[in-house]
Amino acid sequence: MRTATWRVFRSRRPVARLDRMNPLHFTKMHGLGNDFVVVDGVRQSVALTPEQVRRIADRHFGVGCDQLLLVEAAGTPGVDFRYRIFNADGGEVEQCGNGARCFARFVREQGLTDKREIVVETAGGVIVLTVEADDAVTVDMGVPRLEPAAIPFVAEARAPVYGLDADGERFEVGAVSMGNPHVVLTVPDVDSAPVATLGPRLEAHPRFPKRVNVGFMQVVDRGHVRLRVFERGAGETLACGTGACAAVVAGRVQGRLDATVTVELRGGRLRVHWEGEGQPVLMTGPATRVFEGTLAP
Ligand SMILES: N[C@H](CCC[C@H](N)C(=O)O)C(=O)O
Numbered sequence: 001m002r003t004a005t006w007r008v009f010r011s012r013r014p015v016a017r018l019d020r021m022n023p024l025h026f027t028k029m030h031g032l033g034n035d036f037v038v039v040d041g042v043r044q045s046v047a048l049t050p051e052q053v054r055r056i057a058d059r060h061f062g063v064g065c066d067q068l069l070l071v072e073a074a075g076t077p078g079v080d081f082r083y084r085i086f087n088a089d090g091g092e093v094e095q096c097g098n099g100a101r102c103f104a105r106f107v108r109e110q111g112l113t114d115k116r117e118i119v120v121e122t123a124g125g126v127i128v129l130t131v132e133a134d135d136a137v138t139v140d141m142g143v144p145r146l147e148p149a150a151i152p153f154v155a156e157a158r159a160p161v162y163g164l165d166a167d168g169e170r171f172e173v174g175a176v177s178m179g180n181p182h183v184v185l186t187v188p189d190v191d192s193a194p195v196a197t198l199g200p201r202l203e204a205h206p207r208f209p210k211r212v213n214v215g216f217m218q219v220v221d222r223g224h225v226r227l228r229v230f231e232r233g234a235g236e237t238l239a240c241g242t243g244a245c246a247a248v249v250a251g252r253v254q255g256r257l258d259a260t261v262t263v264e265l266r267g268g269r270l271r272v273h274w275e276g277e278g279q280p281v282l283m284t285g286p287a288t289r290v291f292e293g294t295l296a297p
Contacts, residue, residue, distance in 0.1 A: 024295035031098025033238030033267030050090030057088035087233025094124030095179030097241020101137035124179020174250025182246030199230025238267030
């Protein structure tokens with residue numbers, strides 16, 4: 001098979017064009033309904049402008065996905081792969097938890113590795129993926145960042161709860177980075193939470209210079225939360241892995257959750273474990289392959 005001559009650039013100018021001789025092979029996957037177009041950038045190097053990512057992600061004019069995941073060879077000793085993440089709006093971001101589980105399944109099923117413990121470098125830090133015996137995947141998401149500047153979030157000082165003004169209302173929120181920025185609101189009932197209206201307003205809140213993923217968390221008990229997430233660059237998704245991790249971290253920092261929590265999302269359940277300050281967050285859940293495809297130019 002002729003190797004496509006593509007490079008992924010942050011610039012708007014592709015090195016080579018999608019053309020008849022260079023179809024883009026991809027795999028459609030999801031983690032609890034948070035869906036991805038996964039592209040092998042090891043055996044085909046890929047030139048995608050933000051506009052091309054948007055087209056691929058479009059659910060009418062393209063394949064349709066919340067994020068596009070690009071698998072690349074690692075350039076660092078001790079690291080197995082690089083993993084680049086592009087939201088449906090075309091923007092490249094730092095981390096994706098559900099995508100990491102799909103990544104682990106993808107690289108094994110595509111024959112890129114036979115390891116069950118895979119070290120992956122992302123723009124948001126190095127993560128370790130472990131494929132369990134039952135094919136669930138546990139991701140060591142690294143240590144959450146709580147200092148406002150690291151999120152990034154504009155605040156006088158670090159606190160378990162911040163006051164955030166939006167549309168003349170004051171919201172009490174948690175703020176966490178899992179490599180990507182998250183704000184977490186506690187609500188009495190996720191089903192009636194104002195996700196569609198408040199989500200986009202907080203996503204673009206000026207105190208989050210890189211915008212933010214917006215989590216709406218209902219605490220059922222100290223080991224169980226329900227969560228909906230309006231994702232930066234994608235809108236509400238059926239599940240958000242880093243959002244689940246951020247919600248547990250925020251809830252624990254506020255003294256309301258135990259170390260192991262079942263996070264019930266609209267697409268299904270994740271298990272999140274966090275011992276506390278300075279410790280990594282572990283997230284366990286499924287990864288599903290839906291179909292393989294070839295993208296027409
Ligand atoms: N929308 C996120 C990236 C995808 C995260 C989500 N799909 C996950 O499973 O963590 C952001 O802009 O930071």
